[in-house]
Amino acid sequence: MRRITKAAIAFGAVFSLALAGCSSGAPATTPATTTPAGTGAAGQLPATTIKILAPSYSESSKTDWEKIITEFNKKQPNVKVELQIEGWDNFSSKVQARIQAKDYPDILNDNAFAGAAEAGLLYPITEVMSEATIKSIEPALLKNGTGADGKQWAAPDIASSRLLAYNTDLFAKAGVAAAPKTWAELEDAAKKIAALGGGVAGYGLPLGQEEAQVESSLWLWGAGGDWAVNGKLVANQPTAVEAFAQMKKLVDGGMTQPNAGATNRQQAADLFNNGKLGMMLSHSGLLKETREKFPQTKFDLAPIPSKSGTPVAFGVTDFIIAFDNKDANRKEATKQFLDIMYSDALYEGWYKGTGLLPVTTSQIAKGKASDTNNAKFYEALSYVKFLPVGNPQWDVLQKALQGTAGTITSDTPENVLKKIQAQVDAQG
Amino acid sequence: MAPPQRRGRWQETLAALPWLAPTLVLIAGVVAYPTILMAWTATRKYNSYGVERGSAGLDNFIGPAGALTFPTVPIPRILLNTVVWVTVVVFITLVLSLLLAQFLNKPFRGRKLLRLIIILPWASSVVMTTTVFNYGLQPDVGLFNRLLVDTGILDAAYGFTKNPTSAFWVAVFVAIYVSLPFTTYTILAGLQSVPDDILEAAHVDGANTVQRYWRIVFPLLRPSMAVAALINIINVFNSLPILKILNETPGYNTGHTTTTLIFEYKAQLGPGVASALSLVNFAFCLVVIAVYLAVVQPTREV
Numbered sequence: 001m002r003r004i005t006k007a008a009i010a011f012g013a014v015f016s017l018a019l020a021g022c023s024s025g026a027p028a029t030t031p032a033t034t035t036p037a038g039t040g041a042a043g044q045l046p047a048t049t050i051k052i053l054a055p056s057y058s059e060s061s062k063t064d065w066e067k068i069i070t071e072f073n074k075k076q077p078n079v080k081v082e083l084q085i086e087g088w089d090n091f092s093s094k095v096q097a098r099i100q101a102k103d104y105p106d107i108l109n110d111n112a113f114a115g116a117a118e119a120g121l122l123y124p125i126t127e128v129m130s131e132a133t134i135k136s137i138e139p140a141l142l143k144n145g146t147g148a149d150g151k152q153w154a155a156p157d158i159a160s161s162r163l164l165a166y167n168t169d170l171f172a173k174a175g176v177a178a179a180p181k182t183w184a185e186l187e188d189a190a191k192k193i194a195a196l197g198g199g200v201a202g203y204g205l206p207l208g209q210e211e212a213q214v215e216s217s218l219w220l221w222g223a224g225g226d227w228a229v230n231g232k233l234v235a236n237q238p239t240a241v242e243a244f245a246q247m248k249k250l251v252d253g254g255m256t257q258p259n260a261g262a263t264n265r266q267q268a269a270d271l272f273n274n275g276k277l278g279m280m281l282s283h284s285g286l287l288k289e290t291r292e293k294f295p296q297t298k299f300d301l302a303p304i305p306s307k308s309g310t311p312v313a314f315g316v317t318d319f320i321i322a323f324d325n326k327d328a329n330r331k332e333a334t335k336q337f338l339d340i341m342y343s344d345a346l347y348e349g350w351y352k353g354t355g356l357l358p359v360t361t362s363q364i365a366k367g368k369a370s371d372t373n374n375a376k377f378y379e380a381l382s383y384v385k386f387l388p389v390g391n392p393q394w395d396v397l398q399k400a401l402q403g404t405a406g407t408i409t410s411d412t413p414e415n416v417l418k419k420i421q422a423q424v425d426a427q428g
Numbered sequence: 429m430a431p432p433q434r435r436g437r438w439q440e441t442l443a444a445l446p447w448l449a450p451t452l453v454l455i456a457g458v459v460a461y462p463t464i465l466m467a468w469t470a471t472r473k474y475n476s477y478g479v480e481r482g483s484a485g486l487d488n489f490i491g492p493a494g495a496l497t498f499p500t501v502p503i504p505r506i507l508l509n510t511v512v513w514v515t516v517v518v519f520i521t522l523v524l525s526l527l528l529a530q531f532l533n534k535p536f537r538g539r540k541l542l543r544l545i546i547i548l549p550w551a552s553s554v555v556m557t558t559t560v561f562n563y564g565l566q567p568d569v570g571l572f573n574r575l576l577v578d579t580g581i582l583d584a585a586y587g588f589t590k591n592p593t594s595a596f597w598v599a600v601f602v603a604i605y606v607s608l609p610f611t612t613y614t615i616l617a618g619l620q621s622v623p624d625d626i627l628e629a630a631h632v633d634g635a636n637t638v639q640r641y642w643r644i645v646f647p648l649l650r651p652s653m654a655v656a657a658l659i660n661i662i663n664v665f666n667s668l669p670i671l672k673i674l675n676e677t678p679g680y681n682t683g684h685t686t687t688t689l690i691f692e693y694k695a696q697l698g699p700g701v702a703s704a705l706s707l708v709n710f711a712f713c714l715v716v717i718a719v720y721l722a723v724v725q726p727t728r729e730v
Contacts, residue, residue, distance in 0.1 A: 092695065093694070093695050095477070096477060096478045096694075096695070096698075096699075097478075099477050099478045099479060100478035100699055115475060115477045115479075116477055116479075118475075119475060119477060119479040121477075121479065199568070208676070208678055209678035209679075212678070258567060258587055258590070259567070259587040259590035259591070261590075261677060261678075262587070262589075262590040262591075262676045262677045262678070263590075270568075271568070276568075395477075399695070399696045400696075402678060402679070403678050403679025403680060403692070403696065404500065404678075404679045404680070406677065406678055406679065407679065407681075419499070419500040422499035422500055423498070423499055423500055423696075425492075425499075426492040426493040426498055426499050427492075427493045427697070428492075
C-alpha cells in the first residue's frame, strides 16, 4: 500500500514536472515608455494612452520617433505615448503577439496590412489622418495602401526602390565593361567575377528568411511574369519556374555567395561592403551604410537586369496602419499624432533616419533636388511596380516564399514551387 | 479509557488545506491554467495574424493546414530528429558527466578551481553561449572556422549553421556542453554520499577496483543518475534556443525537432496549429519519459 502511494506521488511529480516543462509559454512584450506629465487645458484631450509599434530601420529609429512624440506631447500633454521598437527579422511575430493578446497598437508601422484589414481590426487610414495629410502623400504611392476591397487601409510612410549595385573595382578587374542588362550578361559578369578567387562571389542572392519574397519576385518579374494570375496569386506557374531555374543556375554555377538559401540581405550587404561581392540588388538604406562606413568600396547603380533586357522596376513602401481600439479619445490622439508626424518639419528628420525615400510630394521634390546620392532611386521610384501587399493572400504567399524559396539550392525549381503552392493552397 | 476517536480522512485533508493552498494555487495558475488554455487554443481557428475565426474541430491537428498534415513538412524526419536529439544529448551528457564527476571526486591540487570552471557554462545564459558558438561558426568571420582552416582540418570555411544537418549536430554538441555542469554536479553529490566504510569492507574482502566500482559505487549512484537523466530529458526535449539560434536555414527544413517546429508553425500558421502541436509534443514527451522509466527502471530499489 505504502509503495503504491509512493509510486503515485512519484508519478504525479514527474507528470507535473513534465507538464510544466513540456508546455512552452508565450514571450512577454515589454514596451518602452515615455511618460509626459501635465494637466488639462482647452483643446486638450483627457488623460489617455496611445501605443506605437515600429520596426528598427537604423540605430536612430527610437530617437527619431521620440522627436515626434515630444512634439506631440507639447500639444497633448495628457496623452501618454508608449513606443515599442523591434528588429525587422522577427517583426511579424511581435505584431502577432500583440494581436493575440488583444493589445492592439494604435499606430503600427509595418510592411503588410491586408490580413489585419480583412479581419476588421483597422480604421480606414482616412479616418485617422486629416485630408490635408492624405493629400500630401504622393498619389502613386498612396494607392499601394489600398486593400482588395478598394478601401484605403494604410498610408505609406517610407518608400524604397531597388537597383542593381555593382562593385566597379571588381568589374574592372574581371574585365566586365558595363553593368549587365540581361540575365545572360549578368551570368557572364558573375562568372568572370567569381573566377577572380579570394573568396569573391559574383552575385549576392539572399534567399534567407528576411527577403526571399522580394528576391524571388524580382526574378519572376524579370522573366516577364507576375504572381497575380486572373486576380489570384499563383506560385506554381511557368514564368516562376523559369525565374527559379535562373536563380538555381547561378547557385549551381558557383556564381553566388555560399549558402544562398540561408543568407539575409544584410549578410549579402556585408560581403558587398567588404569588397567580396560583385553585385547585388540593393536599396538606398543599405548603400548609405556602404558610403559612410566603407568608403574604400567603390560602386555604381544600374537598372535591374531581366531576361529580355527591359529593366525591372521594383518598389516597396512600408505603411502606417491604425488599429481600432474602440476609444474615441485614442482615435483622436492617433489622428493628431499622425498629422504631426507627416508635417514637413518632423517627417523630414524621421524619414532621413530610415535611410530610405520619402512619400510626401514636398519631400520627394526636395529630395530629388538635393539628394544626389539617391538620384537614381528617386528616378526609379516614378515607374516602380509593387508587391501585391493589398491582397490578403499575399501574407500567406510571402511566408511560404520566405520559408521555402531558399530550398532551390538543393531542389528543382518545379519541386520548390510545388511546395510553395501546396503551402498556400492548404491555407486557402 | 476509550481511545481517542479517530478523525475522518476528509477532516484530515481539510485541516491540511491551509498549508497546501499556496502550492495548489501555484499549480493551478502556472501549470493547469496554461495547459487548459493551450488545449482550448488548439481547437480554435486563427488566421496567421492570430485573429480568432471560430471553432476548428480537429483541423489544427489533421486538417489541410494541420500540425501533422501541413504539406511539405518532413514530419517523420522531425520526429526522428527529436528522438535522436534527446537520446544522444542525454546519453553522452550522462557518460561524460560520470567520468568528470569521478575525476572531480579525487582529491588533487586545484580541485576547487577546476570545479568552479566546470560550472561556468551553466552560470551563463544559454542564449548567450549559443550565440557565441554561432558567431564562431560563421564561414567568413568565425573564429572556429578560422581555426579549422588554419590548422588544415578544413580546406575552406564551412557554413556549419547554414545547412540543417550540420546545424543539428552542432546544436547537439552545444546542448551537451551546456548540460554537463548540472549533470556532473548531481552525480558528484551522489558520489560523495557513497560511504567509505562499505568500500573499505569490500576492499578487505578482496574486491578489486573494477568490482568495487560496478558492484558498489555504480548501484549507489542510481538515484542521482535517475534525477539527472529525467531532468535532462525534459530540459533537452524542450530546448528551443540552441536549435533555433544555430539553424539558420528558414522554413520546414530537416534540422527541426518538434519543439522548434512549434515556433515555425506559430509564425506561419498562427497559434491554433502551434498549440495543437504543443499538445502532441507534450504527449510525445510523456512517451519518451515512460519509455525511459520502463527500460531503465531508475526508481527500483537497490
